Amino acid sequence: MTSPAIVTKGMSRYFGDHKAVDGVDLNIPSGSIYGFLGPNGCGKSTSIRMLTGLLTPTRGSVKVLGYELPHQAEALRVRIGYMTQKFSLYADLTVRENLYFVGRIYNLSGKVLRARVDELMVLYHLEAIDKQLAGSLSGGQKQRLALAAATIHDPDLLFLDEPTSAVDPENRREFWERLFDLCGEGKTILVSTHYMDEAERCHGLAILENGIKRADGSPQALMQRMGANVIEIDGGNNQLRQLKNQLIARPEIISAAQLGTRLRVLVSSEVPQPLIYLSKQLGRDEQKAQRRLQQVRPSLEDVFVTCTGNRNEFSP
Amino acid sequence: MNFHHRIAAIVSKELHQLARDQMTFAMIVMIPLVQLLLFGYAINTDVRHLPAGLVNQSHSAYARLLANSVEATQVVQFHHHYTSVKAAEQAITRGEVRAVLILPQDFTERLAQGKTLGREQPPVNAMDRPEQRPAAQWLVDGSDTMITAAIRGLRNMPLDELVDREVYQPVPSFEMVPYFNPEQRNVVNIAPGLVAVILSMTMIMFTSASLVREREQGNMEFLITTPVRPLELMIGKIIPFVFVGLVQAGIVLALSHWVFRVPINGSLLTIGIATLLFIMASLVLGLLISIRAQTQLQAMQMTFFILLPSILLSGFMFPYEAMPVAAQWIAEVLPATHFVRTIRGVVLRDADLGDLMPDISWLIAFALLGLLLAALRFNKRLD
Numbered sequence: 267m268t269s270p271a272i273v274t275k276g277m278s279r280y281f282g283d284h285k286a287v288d289g290v291d292l293n294i295p296s297g298s299i300y301g302f303l304g305p306n307g308c309g310k311s312t313s314i315r316m317l318t319g320l321l322t323p324t325r326g327s328v329k330v331l332g333y334e335l336p337h338q339a340e341a342l343r344v345r346i347g348y349m350t351q352k353f354s355l356y357a358d359l360t361v362r363e364n365l366y367f368v369g370r371i372y373n374l375s376g377k378v379l380r381a382r383v384d385e386l387m388v389l390y391h392l393e394a395i396d397k398q399l400a401g402s403l404s405g406g407q408k409q410r411l412a413l414a415a416a417t418i419h420d421p422d423l424l425f426l427d428e429p430t431s432a433v434d435p436e437n438r439r440e441f442w443e444r445l446f447d448l449c450g451e452g453k454t455i456l457v458s459t460h461y462m463d464e465a466e467r468c469h470g471l472a473i474l475e476n477g478i479k480r481a482d483g484s485p486q487a488l489m490q491r492m493g494a495n496v497i498e499i500d501g502g503n504n505q506l507r508q509l510k511n512q513l514i515a516r517p518e519i520i521s522a523a524q525l526g527t528r529l530r531v532l533v534s535s536e537v538p539q540p541l542i543y544l545s546k547q548l549g550r551d552e553q554k555a556q557r558r559l560q561q562v563r564p565s566l567e568d569v570f571v572t573c574t575g576n577r578n579e580f581s582p
Numbered sequence: 583m584n585f586h587h588r589i590a591a592i593v594s595k596e597l598h599q600l601a602r603d604q605m606t607f608a609m610i611v612m613i614p615l616v617q618l619l620l621f622g623y624a625i626n627t628d629v630r631h632l633p634a635g636l637v638n639q640s641h642s643a644y645a646r647l648l649a650n651s652v653e654a655t656q657v658v659q660f661h662h663h664y665t666s667v668k669a670a671e672q673a674i675t676r677g678e679v680r681a682v683l684i685l686p687q688d689f690t691e692r693l694a695q696g697k698t699l700g701r702e703q704p705p706v707n708a709m710d711r712p713e714q715r716p717a718a719q720w721l722v723d724g725s726d727t728m729i730t731a732a733i734r735g736l737r738n739m740p741l742d743e744l745v746d747r748e749v750y751q752p753v754p755s756f757e758m759v760p761y762f763n764p765e766q767r768n769v770v771n772i773a774p775g776l777v778a779v780i781l782s783m784t785m786i787m788f789t790s791a792s793l794v795r796e797r798e799q800g801n802m803e804f805l806i807t808t809p810v811r812p813l814e815l816m817i818g819k820i821i822p823f824v825f826v827g828l829v830q831a832g833i834v835l836a837l838s839h840w841v842f843r844v845p846i847n848g849s850l851l852t853i854g855i856a857t858l859l860f861i862m863a864s865l866v867l868g869l870l871i872s873i874r875a876q877t878q879l880q881a882m883q884m885t886f887f888i889l890l891p892s893i894l895l896s897g898f899m900f901p902y903e904a905m906p907v908a909a910q911w912i913a914e915v916l917p918a919t920h921f922v923r924t925i926r927g928v929v930l931r932d933a934d935l936g937d938l939m940p941d942i943s944w945l946i947a948f949a950l951l952g953l954l955l956a957a958l959r960f961n962k963r964l965d
C-alpha cells in the first residue's frame with residue numbers, strides 16, 4: 267500500500283472550447299475509498315473516463331496503478347472494474363447470462379467461473395432473480411448486478427460512477443457496506459456522487475465544479491479547513507426569508523439557507539467575530555429579541571457551498 | 583486459448599440475444615421464404631391480359647374477327663369500346679387502358695389489297711407493291727417498355743388466315759439452342775440470384791446494426807473497458823450470422839429446386855463454399871458500416887446505400903454486360919456481383935471453383951481485408 271493508486275497532474279479534457287475537466291491534480295492512495303463530489307456536469311464522468319483509459323486527456327499526465335494512460339490502457343484493463351453511470355449490461359440477457367458473459371470476457375472459465383458467479387449471486391442477493399432479464403430489474407437490482415459484474419474478475423481498483431442515483435436509502439446503506447468490505451480486502455475505490463452523506467463516508471474527497479477541483483482532503487480536514495464559520499439563526503420565523511435576502515446581499519456572507527424555522531448562515535472567516543457581526547445585521551426591531559444566534563459545527567454541505575461559491579438558494 | 587475463449591463468450595451472448603428476439607428469428611426464415619415465392623410467382627416478364635380499348639370504325643365482320651383473334655393471343659383484353667380516337671387517347675391518359683386498337687373505316691379494303699399485314703413482305707414482290715399500309719393501328723401507353731414490347735410483338739401477327747390465304751411462314755435466319763434453361767423460365771435465373779440478394783440484405787443488416795446498437799444502448803462503454811480485443815469482437819459478432827446465412831441460402835435453394843424445379847447442377851460443397859465466402863464478405867461489410875455509423879438509423883441508411891446497387895447492378899436484375907462501363911466498375915466492387923456470377927455458375931452451369939477463381943478470390947480478399955480494417959478501425963476509446 268505504499269505507492270498511490272492514481273496520480274494525475276493537470277489532467278484536462280476539452281470538448282471544443284468547453285473545458286469539461288481543467289487541470290485536475292489527484293493523488294489517491296491505495297486501499298481507500300475516494301469520492302468525486304460535484305453537481306451535474308462538473309466533469310465527474312469525464313474524469314473517470316480518462317482514468318479508465320476511455321478518453322484521451324487533452325493535456326496533463328495520468329498514471330493509474332503505475333500504468334501511463336492512455337497508451338498503457340490495455341494492460342490496465344484487467345486490473346480495474348468500471349460501473350458506468352448508465353446501466354451498461356445487456357437488457358435482453360438474464361442476470362446469470364450477463365454475469366457469465368462478463369466472466370468469460372475476463373477469461374474465467376469452467377468451474378472457476380461457475381463458482382465465482384454463484385458466489386456473487388449470493389453476495390449481491392441475486393439468486394431469486396437469476397433468470398430475470400436485466401432490462402426488467404428495479405434500480406437497486408440493476409445496481410447490485412452492475413457491481414457484481416464490475417468485480418467479477420477481482421480487480422484492484424474500482425470506478426463507480428454515481429452508483430446510487432436510482433437506489434433507496436436502505437439499499438444505499440447496504441451498498442456502502444459492500445464498498446467497505448471491498449475496501450477491507452485491499453481494493454481502491456473511486457466513487458462519484460452528489461450526495462453529501464455518501465461523500466462523508468469517503469476516506470478522501472475531491473470537490474469538483476465546472477471541471478476544476480475546488481478542494482480535496484478527508485471530509486474532516488475539509489470541514490476544519492473550511493474558510494467560513496457556520497451560524498444558525500433560530501426563531502421568529504416570520505420575515506426569515508426577508509432576512510435571508512438581506513444577508514446574502516452582503517459580500518462577507520457566503521450563503522444563507524433556510525432550514526424550517528432556522529436560517530443557516532455561512533460567514534466568511536475573514537470576519538473576525540462572526541456572532542457579533544451577524545447580530546449587528548439583524549437590525550433593531552422587536553423581532554431581534556426573539557432570534558437566537560448560535561455557532562454550529564460545519565457540515566460537508568457547508569464545505570461544498572463554500573468551495574463552489576454557490577450561493578445555495580434552495581434547501582437540500 | 584484466451585483468444586477463442588473470448589470469441590466463444592461473444593458468440594454465445596449473440597446467440598442468446600438472437601434467440602430472445604423472436605421477430606428477428608421469424609424473419610430469418612420468412613424473408614427467404616416469402617421473397618422466393620414472390621419472385622418465383624409474381625415476377626413475370628410474360629405480359630398478359632393487358633386492359634385494352636377498341637375503336638372500331640369499320641364495323642365489318644372482318645373487324646370483329648380480327649379483334650377476336652387479337653384477344654385470343656391473351657396479350658390484351660378489350661375492356662372498353664370507344665367511338666373516337668380522341669376518346670381513346672383520353673382513356674389512355676386516365677390509365678383506364680394500356681393500349682387501344684384502331685380499326686379504320688377502310689380496314690376491309692386494306693386487308694383485301696392482299697397485304698400481308700404486319701408481316702415481313704415476301705422479298706420477291708417487294709418492288710411491285712409500293713403503296714402498302716398496315717390495316718390497323720395500336721396506340722400504346724409507352725411509358726412501360728415491357729408493355730410496349732408486348733404490343734410490338736403483336737405487330738407481326740399473321741393475318742393470312744383471316745382472309746383465307748395460305749399461311750406464310752418465313753424460315754428464321756438462325757437456329758437457337760438455349761443451354762441450362764431450355765424452357766426459358768425466368769425463375770431458373772432468378773432463384774440463384776435471389777440467394778445473393780437475400781443474403782446481402784439480411785447479412786449486412788444484422789452486423790451493421792450490431793455494434794451501433796451496443797453503442798446506443800450504453801453497452802459499449804462497459805465492453806471497451808474489458809480486455810476484449812477488437813478482432814475477437816468482430817469475429818464473435820460474425821460467427822452466429824454465418825449459420826443464419828447458410829440456413830437462408832439453404833431455404834432459397836431447396837425451395838427453388840422442389841417448388842420451381844430449378845436444376846441444381848453444381849456440387850453442394852462448391853455451392854456451400856461460395857455461399858460461405860459471400861456471407862462473410864457481407865457480414866464484414868456490415869461491420870464496417872457499424873463502425874462508421876453513430877446511430878442505428880444511420881446504419882440503416884448506409885445499408886440501403888449498399889443494398890440498392892447490390893440488387894440493381896450485380897447482374898441479378900439486368901445482365902452485367904448490358905450496363906455502361908462506369909456501372910460495371912461499381913458493380914465489380916460489390917461482393918454481390920461476384921457472388922451472383924459464382925452462384926449462377928455453380929448452380930446452373932456446374933462450374934467448379936477453378937472456373938470461378940477470379941470471383942472467389944475477390945470474395946476471400948474482401949472478407950479478410952474488410953475484417954482486418956474493421957478490427958483496426960474499431961476504437962476502444964470514446965473519443
Ligand SMILES: Nc1ncnc2c1ncn2[C@@H]1O[C@H](COP(=O)(O)OP(=O)(O)OP(=O)(O)O)[C@@H](O)[C@H]1O
Pocket residue numbers: 281284285286304305306307308309310311312313351428
Ligand atoms: N462527448 C462530449 N462532447 C461534448 N461535451 C461533453 C461530452 N461529454 C461531456 N461533455 C460535457 O462536459 C461536461 C462534463 O460532463 P460529465 O459527464 O463529466 O459531467 P458529470 O459530472 O458526470 O455530470 P452528471 O452528474 O450529470 O453525470 C458537461 O458540460 C458535458 O456537457
Ligand SMILES: [Mg+2]
Pocket residue numbers: 310311312351427428
Ligand atoms: Mg456523470
